[in-house]
Amino acid sequence: MKKNINYLCVHSGQLRDDKYGGATAPLYLSTAYDYRNPGTNLYPRYMNTPNQVALGEKMAALENTEAGLILASGMAAISAVFMSFLKTGDHIILQRAIYGGTAHFAAAEFKNTGIEFTMVERINEENLQKALRPNTKMIYVETPSNPLLELVDLEVVSAFAKANKLKSVIDNTFASPVNQTPADFGIDIIIHSATKYLGGHSDITAGTVSGSQQDIDRVWNTAKNYGGSISDQTAWMLDRSIKTLGLRVKKQSKNAKKLAKFLELHPLIRKVNYPGLPSHPDYEIATNQMKGYGGMLSFELKSSVKTDKFLEALNLIQPALSLAGVESTILAPSLTSHSLLTPEQRAEQGISDDLLRLSVGIEEVDLLINDIEQAMEKSTK
Ligand SMILES: *Cc1c(COP(=O)(O)O)cnc(C)c1O
Secondary structure (H helix, E strand, O other): OOHHHHHHHHHOOOOOOOOOOOOOOOOOOOOOOOOOOOOOOOOHHHHHHHHHHHHHHHHHHOOOOEEEEEEOOOOHHHHHHHHHOOOOOEEEEEEOOOOOHHHHHHHHHHHHHHHHHEEOOOOOOOHHHHHHHOOEEEEEOOOOOOOOOOOHHHHHHHHHHHOOOOEEEEOOOHHHHHHOHHHHHOOOOOEEEOOOOOOOOOEEEEEEEEHHHHHHHHHHHHHHHHOEOHHHHHHHHHHHHOOHHEEEEEHHHHHHHHHHHHHHHHEEEEEEEEOOOOOOOOOHHHHHHOOOOOOOEEEEOOOOOOOHHHHOOOOOOEEEEOOOOOOOEEEOOHOOOOOOHHHHHHHHHOOOOOOOEEEEOOHHHHHHHHHHHHHHHHHEE
């Protein structure tokens, strides 16, 4: 029988309590272990303590890869992957619509280390060919993207990477392994900010990398030099959180789909971005490569609604940075995640001042719809 997602969330990479038979994983806090027996030379920064290793196995199982590694944050995972496979003089192709922190890393650290990079606006075969150089070593994408929920065709990326001997890397944070397993499409390395869906309760910072044993060994070798290892308490918490990942994300995806349909028909909404709407330009790609369409959406209010008043009038949906918690949260990208861009750059990228990004929680969807309706009523000019 094919193991389903909830089974994997609960049982894969599970550390057993052999001594007392407890139902949950024991937590090993030691930073010092007896070095005299084989296999006991453990140290947290080497990411080889029992809780760290078990969680790595869980992430490998969830992403359908050979191996997994857990780090202290999404950016620790992203930077470790970059610095493991790229050196001075190499070139990387990045999707333009990537997480702000990743874009900042490229602008600052690639520049400092002499790694060349090209940002591609729309990832397709033609644009990738144009960006390719003799020294290109990696292609890096994020799908669905933030905040416009644009999709990248993983089959195109993986075929291009294989044809040109590049490492293909994806930030799979928005989809989560419940809705998308990129290794099944031939992507080499899968990264998560576990601060988002994997943690899911807005109380954990962590990052994960999944891939072949060989690739994970290479990332491990670099990552231990940078020292961005996760604490065992956080690893234990993350393991506990992932047990409900399947349940949470399925409910969030179901809610988001209903909410997107409601918003699309609403007379005070100009536009809804959700890959599960047939009107979404990438709907076919989404249907082909995602198991569910996810819990993230964005929308633009018509100018008759005042955006700041609307946010103020919400009772249940909470304005907040970050995303993917069990509670619904909302933000204006122009004032937060994309505030460092000039208004012209934002316009170029399709991010208007009226755009709101909604991270849909597990509440009853009718409550979310009611909250949006009453807030619109209070904020119509
Ligand atoms: C939050 C986020 C990151 C960075 O993760 P941290 O845990 O904050 O370091 C990377 N990618 C995406 C898509 C994110 O949402």
